[in-house]
Amino acid sequence: MSSNDPVEAFASEALDLLDQIEKALLDLGRDLGDRGAVDEVFRGLHTLKGSGAMFGFDALAGFTHHCETAFDRVRKGLSAATPALVSAVLSARDHMRALIDHRDGPRDERLEAAGNLILAELYAAMPESAGGHEPTGQQTSAATHAPNAPGEGWAIHFKLPPGAMANGTNPAALLQELRNLGECRVRLHLDDLPPFDQFVPTECYLAWDVELHGAATREQIEDVFIFILDDMELTLTPLAPASLPGEARSGTATAIANAARPDAAAGQAEIPAKAVVRPQESVRVQAERLDELMNRVGELVIAQSRLAQLTTRNGQVDPIMLRAVSEDIDRLSSELRDTTMALRMMPVGNLFGRYRRLVYDLAQETGKAITFVTEGEATEVDKTVIERLADPLVHLIRNSCDHGLEPADDRIAAGKSETGQITLSARQAGGEVLISITDDGRGLDRARIRAKAEAQGLIAAGTPLSDAALFQMIFHPGFSTASTITNLSGRGVGMDVVKRSIDSLRGTIEIASTQGKGTTFTLHLPLTLAIIECMLVRVGDGRFAIPLSAVEECLELPQTEIIANGRRNFLNVRGQLIPYLRLRESFAVQRPADLHQKVVVVGLGNSERGSSRVGLVVDQIIGNTQTVIKSLSRFHSGLGVFSGATILGDGTVALILDCGHLIALARESQHALAEQTNGEAA
Amino acid sequence: MSSAQPASDQATSTLPDPASMAFASALTFAMEGEIFAIDAQSVREIVEVPPITAVPGATAALDGLVNVRGRIVPVADLRVAFGMDRAPLDDDCRIIVIETDLDGEATTIGLLAEKVLDVANLEGLPIEPAPALGMRWRSDFVAAIVHRDAQFVILPSLPVILSSFQGGAAAASPNLA
Numbered sequence: 001m002s003s004n005d006p007v008e009a010f011a012s013e014a015l016d017l018l019d020q021i022e023k024a025l026l027d028l029g030r031d032l033g034d035r036g037a038v039d040e041v042f043r044g045l046h047t048l049k050g051s052g053a054m055f056g057f058d059a060l061a062g063f064t065h066h067c068e069t070a071f072d073r074v075r076k077g078l079s080a081a082t083p084a085l086v087s088a089v090l091s092a093r094d095h096m097r098a099l100i101d102h103r104d105g106p107r108d109e110r111l112e113a114a115g116n117l118i119l120a121e122l123y124a125a126m127p128e129s130a131g132g133h134e135p136t137g138q139q140t141s142a143a144t145h146a147p148n149a150p151g152e153g154w155a156i157h158f159k160l161p162p163g164a165m166a167n168g169t170n171p172a173a174l175l176q177e178l179r180n181l182g183e184c185r186v187r188l189h190l191d192d193l194p195p196f197d198q199f200v201p202t203e204c205y206l207a208w209d210v211e212l213h214g215a216a217t218r219e220q221i222e223d224v225f226i227f228i229l230d231d232m233e234l235t236l237t238p239l240a241p242a243s244l245p246g247e248a249r250s251g252t253a254t255a256i257a258n259a260a261r262p263d264a265a266a267g268q269a270e271i272p273a274k275a276v277v278r279p280q281e282s283v284r285v286q287a288e289r290l291d292e293l294m295n296r297v298g299e300l301v302i303a304q305s306r307l308a309q310l311t312t313r314n315g316q317v318d319p320i321m322l323r324a325v326s327e328d329i330d331r332l333s334s335e336l337r338d339t340t341m342a343l344r345m346m347p348v349g350n351l352f353g354r355y356r357r358l359v360y361d362l363a364q365e366t367g368k369a370i371t372f373v374t375e376g377e378a379t380e381v382d383k384t385v386i387e388r389l390a391d392p393l394v395h396l397i398r399n400s401c402d403h404g405l406e407p408a409d410d411r412i413a414a415g416k417s418e419t420g421q422i423t424l425s426a427r428q429a430g431g432e433v434l435i436s437i438t439d440d441g442r443g444l445d446r447a448r449i450r451a452k453a454e455a456q457g458l459i460a461a462g463t464p465l466s467d468a469a470l471f472q473m474i475f476h477p478g479f480s481t482a483s484t485i486t487n488l489s490g491r492g493v494g495m496d497v498v499k500r501s502i503d504s505l506r507g508t509i510e511i512a513s514t515q516g517k518g519t520t521f522t523l524h525l526p527l528t529l530a531i532i533e534c535m536l537v538r539v540g541d542g543r544f545a546i547p548l549s550a551v552e553e554c555l556e557l558p559q560t561e562i563i564a565n566g567r568r569n570f571l572n573v574r575g576q577l578i579p580y581l582r583l584r585e586s587f588a589v590q591r592p593a594d595l596h597q598k599v600v601v602v603g604l605g606n607s608e609r610g611s612s613r614v615g616l617v618v619d620q621i622i623g624n625t626q627t628v629i630k631s632l633s634r635f636h637s638g639l640g641v642f643s644g645a646t647i648l649g650d651g652t653v654a655l656i657l658d659c660g661h662l663i664a665l666a667r668e669s670q671h672a673l674a675e676q677t678n679g680e681a682a
Numbered sequence: 683m684s685s686a687q688p689a690s691d692q693a694t695s696t697l698p699d700p701a702s703m704a705f706a707s708a709l710t711f712a713m714e715g716e717i718f719a720i721d722a723q724s725v726r727e728i729v730e731v732p733p734i735t736a737v738p739g740a741t742a743a744l745d746g747l748v749n750v751r752g753r754i755v756p757v758a759d760l761r762v763a764f765g766m767d768r769a770p771l772d773d774d775c776r777i778i779v780i781e782t783d784l785d786g787e788a789t790t791i792g793l794l795a796e797k798v799l800d801v802a803n804l805e806g807l808p809i810e811p812a813p814a815l816g817m818r819w820r821s822d823f824v825a826a827i828v829h830r831d832a833q834f835v836i837l838p839s840l841p842v843i844l845s846s847f848q849g850g851a852a853a854a855s856p857n858l859a
Contacts, residue, residue, distance in 0.1 A: 542736055587738030633756045634789065635744050635847055636737055645735075645747055645754045653735040653747040653754050 007103070010055040012282070014100050017048050019353065022093050026356045029086040038081060041089070042071040048096065053180075060099040063115055065180075067092050069215070070126055084125035087364070090357070091118045153182060153214055153239040154221060159192075159207035161231030166202055169228055175208070177224045182214020211239065283383060285343050293343065296336045303328045341531065344384070348426045348435070349377030351386050355397055359422060362401040368408060368420055370401060375425035381433050385525055388505055389435070392498040396437045396521050397422060399495070404439035404519050414516060416440065428527070432549070436522040444513040449473055471511035475499035503660060506532075506547070534627045534646070534656065537600060537618040540589030543654045545627050545646055546616070550602040550659040557597040557617055571599060571615050580615030581662060586641075594619040602659045614663045625649070629656060708804045710835060711778065711795035714766040719828065719835045722801050726779045726790070731771055744847045748792055750779055757792040763843050764819050769796070782840055791844065804828050804835065 024040035031037070045068040053061035067089050073079045095111075095118050102111060156178070160169060178184050189207040193199075212221065218236055225234055307325045310317055352374040359372040381389075405411075405420035412418055423438040446467065453459045453473040473479060477496040502509050507525040526532065526549060534545035555573070571578045578601060584593055598621050603613035627646035636642065643658035708719040709728075727750070734746035734757055743762035747754050757777060761768055777792040812824035823846075825839040 542738070630754045633754075633791075634784075634787070635756050635791075635844075636740055636747075639737070639739050641739065642737070647749050647752065647754065651749050652733045653749050655735065655737065655747075 007055050010051055010057070011100050011103060014048055014052065014057075014060075015097070017044050018093055018097055018100075019350075020044050021048075022090065022357055023353055025086055025090050025093065026360055028081055029083065029090075029360065032081045032083070032086075038071060038074050042068065042075050045071060057100070057103060059112075059115075060096055063092070063099060063119075064096060066119055066122060070122060073126065079126050082125060085122070088118065088122040088125045090360075092122060154210075154212045154216065154218075155237040155239055156210040156212055156221060157207070157233070157235045158210070158225065159189075159233040160204045161228055162203065164228055164232070165204045167228075171204065171206065171208070174224055175210070178210055178212055178221070181216035181220055181224070182212050184213075185211040207233070213239070283343070283346075289339065289342055293336070293339045296332055296339055300329070300332045300336065303332060337531065341382075342380075344382050345380035346383050346386055347377060348379050348381055348386065348433075349374075351390060351393070352377055352424055352426070354390070355393065355424060358394060358397055359401065362398065366401060368401070368405055369418055370405065371419055371421050373421060373423045375423065376427045379426035379428055379433060381426075381525065382527065385433075385505055388501060389523075389525070392501040392523075393424075393435070393437070395495065395498045397424070400437055400439040400441070400519065400521075404441035406442050410442070414442075433525045433527055434522055435525065436520050438518060438520040440518040443515040443517055443519055444471060444474075444511070445515070446470060452479065467513075468511070471513065474511075475509070506549070531626060531628050534625055535600065536622040536625050536648070536654065537598075537616075538620040538622055539583045539587055539618050540591045542587065542589070543622065543648065543652070544583070544618075545625065545654050545656045546600060546602060547656065547659060548624060552601045552603045552613065554601070554621055555599050557599050573601065573615075578613050578615050580617055581665065582617045584617065584619070602662065612663055614659075614665075616657070616662065627654075627656065706803055706805050707801050708835075708837075709778065709801050710799040711776075711793075712797045712799055713761050713764070713795065714769070716764070716766075717799065717833060717835045718760070718795075719802070719804060719837055720778070720780065720793070720840065724780045724782050726781050728776050728778050728798055729792075731775045731777055731794070741847050743843075748777060750777075750792065753790065755779060755790055755792045757794055758844065758847065759794045760838060760843065761794070761796075763823055763838075763846070772796075780840075782844070784841060784844055789844070802830070804830065 021041055021044040024037045024044065028034050028037035028041065045064055049061045049064040049068050052058075052064060070079075070085065070089070074081050074085070095115050098111060099115075102108060160171060175184070175186060187209040189209065190205075192205045192207065194205060199205075221236060222229060222234075225232060303325055306321075307329070310321055310325060356372055356374075359370055362368075363370040400422050401420075405422070406414070408418045411420065421440050424435070425438070426433060426435045428434075449470055450459075450465075450473075453470070453476075454461050456476070456479065458473055458476055458479075459465060475495050475498070479495065499509060502523055502525070505525055507523055510522040510524065511519065512522070513519040533548040535548050535551050537544055537546060553573075555571075558571075569580050569582070571580055580599055583589075597617050597619060599615040599617050600621065601613055601615050625648065629644045629646060631637070631644050632639075632642060640661050641658060642655045643661075644656045645653050646656055648654050705719070705721045705723070707722040709722045709725050710717055710719045712718070729750060732748045732750070734748055737745050737747060737756075743760070744756055744758050746757035746759075748757055749755075759768060771794075774797040776795050776798045778795055778798065779790065779792050781788055781790050783789070808829040809826050810829075811826055812821045813827075814821050817824070822842050823839055825837045828835040828837065
């Protein structure tokens with residue numbers, strides 16, 4: 001957050017402002033009479049315009065001005081908020097965002113043209129104000145392409161009173177204020193400039209003719225000159241409506257108020273919003289949390305000095321004192337850990353807010369009426385998790401809007417309300433955060449998924465599968481049951497990407513669906529990526545950590561299995577066959593095996609999916625431990641079996657097993673076995 | 683293995699001027715009676731050997747991890763690269779933690795040493811490139827050999843050795859199938 005560059009700071013603030021504006025616009029879109037939302041949009045736009053101009057974002061300020069004017073009218077009751085207006089200002093918001101992202105780039109005509117299109121849309125959306133709003137001078141060249149609403153404005157002639165400069169009047173500032181009222185064309189009169197020998201440097205001999213286009217009132221203009229109005233020359237003449245800025249004027253010796261930005265690269269084609277690399281990330285932290293962290297560090301320093309005192313007393317360490325310090329440090333370090341983790345936690349509300357716009361756009365695109373409900377916005381998740389969730393959630397919400405919700409006619413036929421509902425909710429359960437996307441649409445079509453899976457050879461025809469296992473099929477690459485490809489989804493990409501992104505966060509996806517009633521996708525995500533609870537096991541001399549979230553149960557390896565050393569490495573656990581891996585063999589352990597070996601059954605997701613479980617045979621189960629995950633060096637990251645390493649309480653290093661990888665291995669061997677038994681049967 | 687190609691490149695590029703390889707301050711250490719020297723500039727610290735955690739499936743020369751002040755550092759056993767016996771560790775053994783640039787990436791790695799000797803100035807001493815013949819070792823593993831007090835001091839070519847480990851690690855994944 002400690003950005004020294006004011007422009008960067010503004011850009012970051014502006015993005016926040018834009019988010020607020022978007023939120024208020026969406027509120028307004030839902031309830032057009034919402035005065036609070038109108039005010040909020042207006043305030044946001046006003047601040048954006050003002051500070052934008054201050055930091056040299058002239059194009060942004062100029063563009064924002066139009067939207068601000070529009071909302072000013074709505075606010076004053078001069079025109080009504082309409083869905084078209086909301087939609088136009090939403091696109092305008094996106095354009096402002098692009099302007100901010102493009103702040104360092106050369107002038108971009110495509111961007112300007114896009115801006116003008118949006119302005120045209122904006123003016124079309126508020127017909128009663130068509131006469132009033134001309135583009136400002138901030139975007140001179142854009143203005144010539146701007147919607148040519150019939151002009152209205154003022155011809156202003158002014159000359160400062162004698163002594164004005166001495167009183168601190170700055171003509172440049174006055175001109176700037178005029179520009180803020182509308183587009184200006186300024187002509188300078190040097191007629192009164194005296195011969196050089198009579199020239200007094202502190203006097204202002206200049207006079208100006210300003211053609212101000214726009215809806216400025218006489219009072220507004222007079223306000224600009226309020227401090228010198230009494231003594232100065234000022235004449236105001238309304239402009240004839242036909243006097244538009246543009247080609248007709250270009251021949252005269254007009255000094256254009258605001259020089260166009262250097263036209264460096266007209267060939268730059270892309271709308272650059274995406275090309276811009278975001279400057280370094282920052283996290284907003286509640287001050288109270290930082291204070292808490294500071295307190296803990298302070299206490300730690302005290303504890304440390306107590307420890308130092310104890311050790312400097314030669315040989316006479318009071319064991320009780322030592323234990324007291326040790327306990328203090330123990331408590332402090334775990335508090336420090338929690339406080340530091342909390343710094344990384346962000347409410348999911350910010351993320352959820354983004355999808356309101358998505359659903360709004362999707363509703364427009366599909367022509368379905370959709371209400372979007374969010375729950376549990378205050379649930380906090382690690383910042384990294386939030387960032388990496390953004391895209392998968394877009395896919396899932398799109399999927400629900402497009403495939404999940406039926407068209408209005410079908411809904412009515414099915415006796416449901418015409419308006420579909422998408423619910424995005426978050427809640428915390430134990431060490432996990434559950435994020436679910438629920439639609440009240442048609443539900444997943446089991447028969448079609450099965451047919452498709454069989455056609456693609458993912459399952460053998462007639463294989464009995466639980467619903468959960470069947471639904472997981474939709475995460476296979478290239479799997480799409482949509483018969484038509486729409487702009488939104490149905491290309492068969494997306495769901496596998498979702499699955500992979502969630503896997504990479506060490507999360508799982510659960511699907512529940514009732515035909516005709518709707519579908520719920522639930523993402524199970526770890527609270528944090530940096531610290532996980534692990535079960536520590538021993539294999540030979542080595543200790544290994546297994547993420548506790550993956551551990552389903554622990555059992556003793558039956559004696560019969562220890563003897564049987566065949567290829568059939570399967571355990572019968574309450575009637576379910578579970579493949580197991582002897583980690584001793586996998587890790588080539590020399591030391592003789594312990595007499596009573598244990599099996600740790602790990603699985604991803606719920607236990608209904610028999611295929612995604614594997615038993616790991618270990619020598620001993622040591623216990624549970626909190627582990628700070630450290631990634632492996634480049635020399636070992638290719639091994640696959642280990643997802644990282646951690647440092648144990650005694651300072652030694654333990655490797656963390658990658659359960660997903662082990663399960664994949666087990667699945668392969670299960671496949672092999674299935675083929676083998678098939679062969680035997682034939 | 684893909685490591686052969688960059689290895690030979692490295693060797694040819696360093697061969698022409700072995701004199702430039704003699705470090706003004708070199709850390710010397712002994713393994714199986716041979717003396718090795720590395721640039722003392724790259725040495726971060728020398729620690730007594732902490733408990734080493736074996737990494738199953740990793741290449742033999744790099745199959746351990748140690749905790750050095752909260753950092754998890756892979757341990758390289760140069761004896762494997764030079765075909766020496768891996769004698770059990772004794773009290774003289776140390777881990778030399780070095781930071782070296784590997785393919786443009788700063789990499790921290792611990793070198794196991796049977797005995798750390800001294801820091802010496804090798805500049806100006808007779809130096810010659812690794813002979814192509816008559817060595818038990820891969821010639822590209824040796825950058826140069828310095829004569830000091832009637833002894834040979836071997837300057838190992840760490841980038842070549844380490845990148846050969848990297849190739850080996852992927853090949854020998856644990857026997858899990």
